[in-house]
Amino acid sequence: MVNSLTVTFSRRVTLRAGSLRLVDSNGRPVEGRVTNPSKDGRTFVIRPGAAGRSLPDGSYTFVVNGSRVSDRSGAAAVASQTFRFHRLFGDFDGDGHLGPLDRDVFRSAYGKTVSASQLWYADYNGNGLVDAADLFQFNQRRKRH
Ligand SMILES: [Ca+2]
């Protein structure tokens, strides 16, 4: 599940519109709410999409636009940075494919409750149980990846 991104700057900054941008593999912007929970002006949390839900499967690019990030003096505070990542339900080892290792992890999780086992990552529909609905989603992706 990818339901937030966290960016930490080395010092206090001010973010202007367009400073943090997330786009999908088609270049479409993914809207997200940006907060600074600790109010330190350094660590920002971006929550894209619907509350409590993961980003959909896909490849993403996250851009920090340095020209839109300023320090106390108003000067540009950082160089621009680009990060690429993917989200694929069931890809427990993060290699971009659903292979034997992912299958074994899912099998060991199947039938367990999330709260007792911390298996939230195998609970696609978020109902608290790694169940047939999650297995269906896992198998759908195994055919494609
Ligand atoms: Ca994998």
Ligand SMILES: [Ca+2]
């Ligand atoms: Ca479930």
